Amino acid sequence: MLDQFGRKIEYMRISLTNNCNLRCSYCMPEKRISDVHFFPMNQVLRCVESAVSLGITHFRLTGGEPLCYPKIEELLCKIKQIKGVDSVHLTTNGVLLKEKAAQLKQAGIDSINVSLDTSDEKEYRVLTGGGKLSNVLDGIRKAAELEIPVKINAVLREQTDVCALAAFAEQNHVTLRFIEMMPVGFGKILPVDPKSKVLETLQERYGRYERIMQRKRKADSQEKYGYGPAVYYRFSDLDISIGLIQAIHGKFCDRCNRVRITSEAKLKPCLASAKVIDLRPALEDTENPDKLAELMRQAIFQKPKSHHFEEQNSKKSSETMNQIGG
Structure with a gap:
């Protein structure tokens, strides 16, 4: 559908739970959260059916950590069976990916994004509050095998x-994307400029870079580049693509194609906005x-023109990223 x-x-992101098995400082509270939510499966399916009726065809399951969601494979399989769903993707920290990958493959997953902020074992353990990097690496390798x-x-x-x-x-042999820190929840710090941090640094190591234009992205598989706002680059001495997602330094609100539903069944037309629409009464x-479809239609139509992360006094979302859904 078209907004105003x-x-x-x-494209719709659905958070299945606000809980996670890691404690990354910019996303999750250090202490165990007391009010854990798991989005009921029947309600998730109703949201997908209503979204499809509005013309939304691509879905991403997020969290928290979606692989902590009970019967995630059954949910995925049922979503894939809904007429009009073109693709279903997953964003995970990868900790449980090795043991879940085969079931996800059988259920029809289209692609998986693995959140990984460092390749150093010690730093990973500190960043994640005790996570084991080897679990993630095993999960990535298993997914590649499949x-x-x-x-x-x-x-x-x-x-x-x-x-x-x-x-x-x-x-x-995987695509890598760098995401600018969102000034949301525990991530309210000055964001790093991706161009100088990523492109200029990598150019010194891997040679000249060039942007992969949209027509080239369309010629390749969508699974490689996805349906989101990332801008991709290739380097002369690097065999993979590098993507940048820049909400601040490369504002992409004019082409934003997504909405989010939290694990508490609240629709967020814009990640940055404090405005949410509670879908529970309709569900x-x-x-x-x-x-439900009519409530979603009205909410999506009123999607804000842009975020205002760069404005110090703007009214921003007070939720943490685990509540919003990554």
Whole structure:
């Protein structure tokens, strides 16, 4: 469907839970959260059905950590069976990927993004509150074995070793994307400029870079580049693509094609906005099945023209990333 500014909204992210088995400082509270939410499966399916009726055809399951969601494979399989769904993707920290990959493949997953901010074992353990990097590496290798398209997402920090991550991604034959830190929740710090941090640093190591234009991306598989706002580059001495997702330094609101639903069934037309639409009353009203789609339509139509992360006094979302859905 089109929003009030004529943008085609075709991509929905659904957070299945606000819980996670890691504690990355910019996303999750250090202490165990007391109010854990798991989005009921029947309600997730109703949201997908209503979204499809509005013309949304691409879905991404997020968290928290979606692989902590009970019967994730069954949910995925049921979503894939809904007429009008073109693709279903998953974003995970990769900790449980090795044991879940075969089931995800059988259920029909189209691609997997693995969140990984460092390739250094010690740094990974500190960043994630005790996580084991080897679990993630095993998961990536297992997905590759099963020919599931994988991308690595790394959130940029001042300390990020972009060359080490690029070498790691090249070794494992996966696309690497660097994501500018969102000033949301625990990530409210000054973002790092991706161009100087990533492109200029990698150019010194891997030679000249050029942008991969949209027509080339369309000629290749969408599984390689996805449906999101990343801008991709190739380097003369690097065998993989490098993507940049820049909400601040490369604002892409004019072509934003997505909305989010939190694990509490609240629709967020814009990640940055404090405005949410509670879908629970419509989800609970089973006697009026069209009510949910109409509520979603109205909310999506009113999607803001842009975020205002760069404005100090703007009214921003107070939620943490695990609540919003990554």
